[in-house]
Amino acid sequence: MAQLQMIINSKKLLFFLPFVATTLFGDISYKVENTNITLSQGKSIAEDKRYVYNYNRARAYVNYTNEGYFASVIGDVVNYLGDSYTSSSGFEYLKNSHANTPFRAQTNFKDYGDGSIYAKLYRAYVGYEDSKNRVVAGLQNISMGVGRIWTPTNIFNPKNSYAIEPDEIYGVSAASYVRHLSDTSRVIFVASQNAEKKFKYAGGYKGYLGFVDIGVNVVESKKTKMLAYEIEGNLADTGIELRSEAGYIKSTLFNDLKQEYETEFFQGILGAEYGFRNGVSVVFETLYSSKDFTNKERALNLNSDILSNLLSANFYSGVTLSYSFNLFLEASLLYIESFGDKNSRFVSPSLKYTLNDYNSFTIGAQILNGKEESEFGAYENSYFFKWCLSF
Numbered sequence: 001m002a003q004l005q006m007i008i009n010s011k012k013l014l015f016f017l018p019f020v021a022t023t024l025f026g027d028i029s030y031k032v033e034n035t036n037i038t039l040s041q042g043k044s045i046a047e048d049k050r051y052v053y054n055y056n057r058a059r060a061y062v063n064y065t066n067e068g069y070f071a072s073v074i075g076d077v078v079n080y081l082g083d084s085y086t087s088s089s090g091f092e093y094l095k096n097s098h099a100n101t102p103f104r105a106q107t108n109f110k111d112y113g114d115g116s117i118y119a120k121l122y123r124a125y126v127g128y129e130d131s132k133n134r135v136v137a138g139l140q141n142i143s144m145g146v147g148r149i150w151t152p153t154n155i156f157n158p159k160n161s162y163a164i165e166p167d168e169i170y171g172v173s174a175a176s177y178v179r180h181l182s183d184t185s186r187v188i189f190v191a192s193q194n195a196e197k198k199f200k201y202a203g204g205y206k207g208y209l210g211f212v213d214i215g216v217n218v219v220e221s222k223k224t225k226m227l228a229y230e231i232e233g234n235l236a237d238t239g240i241e242l243r244s245e246a247g248y249i250k251s252t253l254f255n256d257l258k259q260e261y262e263t264e265f266f267q268g269i270l271g272a273e274y275g276f277r278n279g280v281s282v283v284f285e286t287l288y289s290s291k292d293f294t295n296k297e298r299a300l301n302l303n304s305d306i307l308s309n310l311l312s313a314n315f316y317s318g319v320t321l322s323y324s325f326n327l328f329l330e331a332s333l334l335y336i337e338s339f340g341d342k343n344s345r346f347v348s349p350s351l352k353y354t355l356n357d358y359n360s361f362t363i364g365a366q367i368l369n370g371k372e373e374s375e376f377g378a379y380e381n382s383y384f385f386k387w388c389l390s391f
Helices: 002-024 089-095 295-299
Strands: 027-041 051-066 069-081 110-112 115-129 133-140 172-182 185-193 199-209 212-221 224-234 241-254 260-275 280-289 315-324 329-338 344-354 359-370 382-390
Touching: none
Parallel strands: none
Antiparallel strands: 027 051, 027 382, 051 069, 069 115, 110 115, 115 133, 133 172, 172 185, 185 199, 199 212, 212 224, 224 241, 241 260, 260 280, 280 315, 315 329, 329 344, 344 359, 359 382
């Protein structure tokens, strides 16, 4: 009997050996980086106190490739240090904020002394790609829209330009497929699942028509529907790149009685980008929404598909400027004006110094100005120092 079991186990080993051998011949790369931010966070209506604290994120990347197959895992260990902040109501809200996925992608916060620490899975996916196809499954980023400051048609991973790290956004649990119909056109299909095990689907087409790239996207879930377009192209031979994206959105929200109601609105951006010969790059965008929402409405719909679309004003304009003084020193500026009942503005200047291939340092600020009852006037300025180490 023991010999029979040994033969069966040997056959199993021989069956899996080709897969193991294939894996061993693949390329595996590793990378570790640490981001440390010391932040002086200004007061707000909800928190009438300035907080000074330290945020540290240790991130590990593991990437695997073998011919057309690939896999990637990105994991974080995040630490907050500063008793005044870790004992605040704002931090309590942060503790309850997590990726809207059917599985838990982070651990509970572990409080200690003046700090709190937790670990999370930032991205984890596998896929295959050849000249015509790309399929990815797992915790990933779904890219939609063409905006640089705002991406109103991306209701999977919307960009947050008001954050110190705008591209640090939660991943979604999804399967995505891209089929390249030609060198200039492709179709994309996406199916994602949220924490309530509900599905959201998207389909899109993008192609080059004469002088512009034009795309059409459709998104549907149980509570949200969106029909959107995106356009991108150069203005003749001027070097100016024009872009626009917009969508008609219909979604179910909760009112202050916790009753569901439907809302419909149009939202989109129009923008341009130009790079000067002296190294200055300029991006200009305007954002329009046919409907605006109150702070209370946003607070009642924190789990909505369209939370990032629940804007306080009908119209915004934004400008980003960036300039490289040399290989080591780079400056950037983001200016956003909110045209609400009371105009207000968000200004974020920063200066980045790259010491070498492993270390970079950034100092910056988030300056908010306007009357107290305006969108940005309810907050005070914040300042930060950021150090990135990679190896």
